[in-house]
Amino acid sequence: MASMNAYRRDIDGMRAVAVLSVLAYHYGLSAPGGFVGVDVFFVISGYLIGSLLYRQATGGTFTYLAFYTRRARRILPALLAVLALTYAAMLLVATPSDLRDYGKTALATLLSLSNVQLWRAFNYFHPTAELNPLLMTWSLGVEEQFYLVAPVVMLLLPRLALRGRLIVLCSLIAVSLALAVWAVRLDPGAAFYLLPTRAWELAAGVLVGVLEIHGIGRCIRGWAGEALALAGLVLILVPVMAYDRQTPFPGWTALPPVLGCALLLSTPASALNRRLLALPPMRAVGLVSYSLYLWHWPLISIARLMVGQEQPSLPVRLALLALSGVLAAASYRFVETPFRHARTPARVSLPRYAAALAVSMLLVGSAVVAQGFPQRWPRQFVAEARQFNYHRNPCLVLHHGAEPDTSARCYPVGPRLIALVGDSHAAAFAAGMRAVAAREGMGLVVLAKASCQFLVGVAPRETMHPELLHDCATFNRRVMVLLLNDPRVRGVIIAGAWRAGSMQPIHYVAMDGSSGTPDELFAQGLARAVRTLEGAGKQVMIARDVPFLRIEPRSRMASCASRWRNLWPGTAGAGDCGRIGSADTVSDAPVLALLARVARQTGASLVDPRASFCDRSGCLIAMDGHTYYRDRQHLSPLGSSRAATAFAPLLRSLASHSRPPGDASGLTASRR
Structure with a gap:
């Protein structure tokens, strides 16, 4: 078997491309297909973790205790920090229903099931995924579910000859991809959020790692390697710029960024990998990419929740983006790094992580049990806010x-x-x-x-x-x-x-x-x-x-009822609760x-x-604290x-x- 370097600087550059694509997409910065950055993360994760699993399985050194302790050290400290601070912020500004929904997603996140919970939660009458501060955790759910299954597969592979191992991996990729192509037509939400239709992306990274370990493809050098590396980067960047929310995804459309990342992983000797992706600024962003991915979304999501708009103003978004970078750097320095390099034995640290998970579940679960702590809000608002909860129209x-x-x-x-x-x-x-x-x-x-x-x-x-x-x-x-x-x-x-x-x-x-x-x-x-x-x-x-409406009426009503939300620039004052300007309607x-x-x-x-609602100056959305709307388009x-x-x-x-x-x-x- 060929040896693998413990650290490849260009992989941090790939992480930087992935996370910057996601940030540009979520912050409305001219990257309509930036969501494919998550697919790039999946391939990288499959390559790194899958290679480790394969080496340990074939060498007989794999243990479940060591593997899941390593996963806990990598994932949980930064995640728990984000959950704690986000929960504190939501206690101050979230309506009862928003805090209750946050608690449900937080519980699912701690159980590595947030992708399933989010898939089930967002339907025709609850489409405001942008207002959930933990939406980004769906990808963590996919990864952790994959790594419940991957060790079993890896432990079975050494029983086969190399050809049989490759056939098994390629078959799993083909089946999952075929399922994604089929599901994106039948149920796009399930195709997007659930593991069976995403597993092929992580497995593609595993396949690249296995091929590299056995020295297959190492002869791709010179002009061929340079061409493949360039093609890989193009296959990622073109979807970032060309795809949008209406692109059927995943399925065949996920193939270019997945293949592009696989090509980049397979060409470490190319000039593009060594000179561009390994540049210090790219590496710096890549090193903090996990914390940056965790922090960027709660900030923009809570801002949207406060102002009731799909996107806050550009200066606000840029300020939040800068704050995301600061928090990510601090998280990497003071949270991620110390825990990842801790020398506590696995038999001690894993129970500690389990205890931390249990305490966290009790805290966020209280928001669900208490129905979002309605005592934080005026009674009239709590009564009126029930209009914003989905009630099934029987007809x-x-x-x-x-x-x-x-x-x-x-x-x-x-x-x-x-x-x-x-x-x-x-x-x-x-x-x-x-x-x-x-x-x-x-x-x-x-x-x-x-x-x-x-x-x-x-x-x-x-x-x-x-x-x-x-x-x-x-x-x-x-x-x-x-x-x-x-x-x-x-x-x-x-x-x-x-x-x-x-x-x-x-x-x-x-x-x-x-x-x-x-x-x-x-x-x-x-x-x-x-x-x-x-x-x-x-x-x-x-x-x-x-x-x-261009604004969320519940956010407008909440801003009028909460002194904390009134501190945010751009929210409505008390005199604006029931009326919006013409610019706030389509x-x-x-x-x-x-x-x-x-x-x-x-x-x-x-x-x-x-x-009945509008004149030349604007439109009524409420009267005397009573709302005319359930959401931005449906009447109460x-x-x-x-x-x-x-x-x-x-x-x-x-x-x-x-x-x-x-x-x-x-x-x-x-x-x-």
Whole structure:
């Protein structure tokens, strides 16, 4: 077997490339695909730790006690320091629900399960991953789970000939990669967070290490080595600049950065490795890369939590980035290094680490048990903050579903009905619309599916949810059949997140294969829906969407209720709690023009609930401490009541024209 150097300076340079890519991505510094830096970390980790495991397994020196003590010394001290200080900060500024969620993720992190917890936690109605200060720990969960399995595999490999060992490793890589390619289409969240679809990246590093140990590939020198090293760096940097959040990932798209890192690891003698990656500044960043990775995210995440914006201002981000570097250097010097070089025997230090984990779990677990310690906040805010917690709308069909809910709660009895159809924005109108319809003696039918605007012959193709194309078309087709076959439905309100028509990275597909721009297909599908309903004698109303906020309303409300959050620059003062400026909302002018054109062409009524919230100077998001929004785009029940007033005149007119002679009460007890 060939020998391996104990320390390669160029590997710290690779770590620097990886961590700087991640930081640039998270801090909004022109690296839209910087998330691939984590994949580079995975390959490096597999190479270093896998090589160590393989050497010990083949040499008969491996022990689980020594291995996991080494892992604990490397991972836990800096992680526990970050958890402790982050927890203290969250106690000061986090709302009860945010602190409770923090506690759940912290517990999962200490159990090396944060990737699983985060995968399960963030769904359609809880998409604010950026506000979780421990989001970065998902990669630690993947690594630690991998290193529960890797020793078993490594201990089995020496029983095989070299060819058999390589076949096993290549087979594991191929299976995991194939699973990632398949899963990224079926469940992108699971593909991103879970070990089975990420294991191939770490295993690729293991394979490079095993090949090097056996001297395979050591002949790659000279111009071939230089070319491969350059290709490796390009394969990393191009995705950093070319990928973005809409890139399906991982899967085939993760192959370039993984292969690029593997090539760099395989060419230590190249000039690029020796002269560029081994430069002192690159090495310095690489040495503190673990602490830098840990510290950078809580700082920017808590800042977002405080100001309620996706990105704080550039000066704030640069200041936080500098602070990340300072904390990382201090952590490396005073936490990482002393513990890594401690001489305490493994049989003593591992129980100590276990005790530290247990104490930490008790501390962060208290935030979960105590429901985020609501006593820290004014009672009125605590009561109102419940609006921001996800409450399942029973009439909203979520992803992976295509069957409308026709139970009595969503499709009531009665001789005169008004239907509300569309996506989750339509469903958010339901509470207020139901009350307005009842005053006019009508029942409200609610048939809605998340992310599915009510279009005919056209459906969305969204990268993160590829199943929508089929599910939306099927759902809308079934809804249309229900409406056309029910004469009691006198009118239909079509509502939705119309900003997606021209401002979101969602592509529309004509189910008959015809082509057109996204705007053309969107308008075409909406016009067909309106004309089909009008052809059956239904009166159709198209609802303009309510304001989509650039700020988190819960952060704005919390800033008004917390003296600690008011200390942060850019947060709202007490007089700004219920109102935001026009710059804090997303303009819907382009799609509004499309809606108006469809309304003119079809004769549908265009209703503007946005006018109930906004004037030229800004928009209302709360009144007297009571919020109109659950999140940046979905109305609360109180908000839906305000929006519904815009529909009252049309519903009154529809009810008066459709009321049978002598019937003043409206609903009857008859069933469909």
